[in-house]
Amino acid sequence: MNLETIIIINMSIEISNQPDIKEIQNLYKTHTVKEIIEFFLNKIDKDDTKIQGAVRLNTELALQIAEELDKKLSNSTIDQLIQKQPLFGVPFALKDNILVEGQPLTAQSKILDGYTASYSSDVYKLLEEAGAVLVAQTNMDEFAFGSSTEFSGFGQITKNPHDLERVPGGTSGGSAAMIAAGMLPFAIGTDTGGSIRQPASFTGTIGIRPTYGTISRYGIVASTSSFDQAGPIANSLADNQLVLNILQQTSDKDQTSINKPIAEDKKKIKIGIPQEFFGDGLDPQVKEIFDTVIANNKENFEFVEVNLSMSKYSLAVYYILQTVEAAANLERFDTVRYGNTSDHPNQELFFDGRSLFGEEAKRRIMLGTYTSSAGYYDAYYNKACQVREKIRLDLQEVLEQVDALIMPASPFPAFKIGENASNPMSMYLADIMTVTHPITRVPALVIPGGTVIEREKKLPVGIQLVGAEGEENTLYRIANTISNR
Numbered sequence: 001m002n003l004e005t006i007i008i009i010n011m012s013i014e015i016s017n018q019p020d021i022k023e024i025q026n027l028y029k030t031h032t033v034k035e036i037i038e039f040f041l042n043k044i045d046k047d048d049t050k051i052q053g054a055v056r057l058n059t060e061l062a063l064q065i066a067e068e069l070d071k072k073l074s075n076s077t078i079d080q081l082i083q084k085q086p087l088f089g090v091p092f093a094l095k096d097n098i099l100v101e102g103q104p105l106t107a108q109s110k111i112l113d114g115y116t117a118s119y120s121s122d123v124y125k126l127l128e129e130a131g132a133v134l135v136a137q138t139n140m141d142e143f144a145f146g147s148s149t150e151f152s153g154f155g156q157i158t159k160n161p162h163d164l165e166r167v168p169g170g171t172s173g174g175s176a177a178m179i180a181a182g183m184l185p186f187a188i189g190t191d192t193g194g195s196i197r198q199p200a201s202f203t204g205t206i207g208i209r210p211t212y213g214t215i216s217r218y219g220i221v222a223s224t225s226s227f228d229q230a231g232p233i234a235n236s237l238a239d240n241q242l243v244l245n246i247l248q249q250t251s252d253k254d255q256t257s258i259n260k261p262i263a264e265d266k267k268k269i270k271i272g273i274p275q276e277f278f279g280d281g282l283d284p285q286v287k288e289i290f291d292t293v294i295a296n297n298k299e300n301f302e303f304v305e306v307n308l309s310m311s312k313y314s315l316a317v318y319y320i321l322q323t324v325e326a327a328a329n330l331e332r333f334d335t336v337r338y339g340n341t342s343d344h345p346n347q348e349l350f351f352d353g354r355s356l357f358g359e360e361a362k363r364r365i366m367l368g369t370y371t372s373s374a375g376y377y378d379a380y381y382n383k384a385c386q387v388r389e390k391i392r393l394d395l396q397e398v399l400e401q402v403d404a405l406i407m408p409a410s411p412f413p414a415f416k417i418g419e420n421a422s423n424p425m426s427m428y429l430a431d432i433m434t435v436t437h438p439i440t441r442v443p444a445l446v447i448p449g450g451t452v453i454e455r456e457k458k459l460p461v462g463i464q465l466v467g468a469e470g471e472e473n474t475l476y477r478i479a480n481t482i483s484n485r
């Protein structure tokens with residue numbers, strides 16, 4: 001098809017600023033899948049020039065899948081097809097650390113430059129089976145270390161659609177920014193210590209970190225195996241929940257995969273406000289949004305103050321365990337088995353190759369190797385494991401008294417590009433609101449709570465809802481009452 005015909009088709013397709021899954025599937029009453037997928041590929045090509053959320057388009061694969069779906073569409077109605085494939089014809093994007101057979105993947109590290117995935121992740125297979133069409137892979141901080149999407153090993157910096165001078169959050173910032181800009185109805189991110197939830201908060205989108213083990217990690221580049229979980233980012237709660245339900249399947253390829261526990265139905269929901277997350281350091285404007293949301297929902301829920309006294313250790317425990325596991329996981333990138341192997345004489349291969357890691361990856365390898373080395377193992381790694389269990393018990397006890405917790409996902413709205421770039425410590429501290437949940441395996445959902453004005457720009461602030469393991473549906477129920485999205 002030449003460009004002229006694509007433009008003519010595009011003009012006949014009308015969609016809203018933030019199209020959702022239903023809206024797109026409705027178009028299949030009058031359009032082919034190929035037309036709609038081409039429309040979205042063009043849209044991203046155009047809209048993403050400023051945002052820089054995508055690292056590559058999967059044009060060939062997307063059009064090939066569209067052709068297969070069009071064969072089905074010529075024999076059945078879209079409603080019949082949705083019964084069998086709930087995401088029939090829905091375009092989406094994947095973070096660049098989730099494998100798709102035959103597609104390039106780098107986790108935004110130069111060490112993986114030139115790598116093509118030889119198999120597909122469970123996450124991708126489930127979405128493909130459900131009829132979704134991969135159109136783009138999204139930007140991230142190298143190996144999912146970071147909180148801003150400023151640190152791809154290739155230099156691409158994703159911008160926040162609400163203010164192009166600010167970060168979209170990280171590390172799934174590419175996915176979140178594309179959704180916030182209305183380029184797609186949903187995208188997949190991964191969350192080790194907040195990488196779905198903090199970007200959702202910064203971009204005014206909806207993102208969930210599910211109960212650990214309920215989404216298979218098979219085929220996802222490992223950062224911190226005992227924390228990593230994938231999850232959807234979307235503009236509507238219904239879309240987010242639909243995609244989550246498709247992804248939550250047990251897999252025999254992931255040893256930590258579990259059946260999603262079935263939560264009991266609750267009548268009057270009681271929500272705890274953990275005092276530790278509303279104290280010093282919280283931006284007063286962010287605090288005000290929470291005061292308003294809580295005041296407006298007094299009739300709907302019972303709110304009580306609770307204490308998570310062990311959470312003051314979360315950040316320290318997180319960064320000890322994170323770096324130890326990351327250092328171990330990064331050992332496999334020896335430049336022999338993966339990626340960039342060219343131009344090195346044999347004996348130099350290892351040293352030259354490992355130097356392709358970015359600053360942050362090197363920092364984490366050094367820290368993790370140190371805290372798990374023979375002399376320091378008991379003082380740091382082992383101690384952190386013990387404290388992790390104490391934090392889990394503390395949270396579990398609180399979640400026996402209340403059905404959910406409400407708290408920020410970040411102490412402040414999106415920060416400026418470059419603001420935290422030279423100080424890794426201040427970047428780590430920004431994770432204070434999101435690291436307790438991976439440590440304790442519980443699910444956490446972030447929804448838009450309101451906006452604050454900074455330098456004449458409206459910046460979104462997210463509300464984080466936290467439940468006990470398997471309580472995802474309770475979180476959506478609360479979210480549907482608080483938000484009209």
Ligand code: GLN
Pocket residue numbers: 144145146147170171190191192193194195196223322431
């Ligand atoms: N900011 C945290 C870190 O740097 C979390 C990142 C993530 O969730 N992938 O480790």
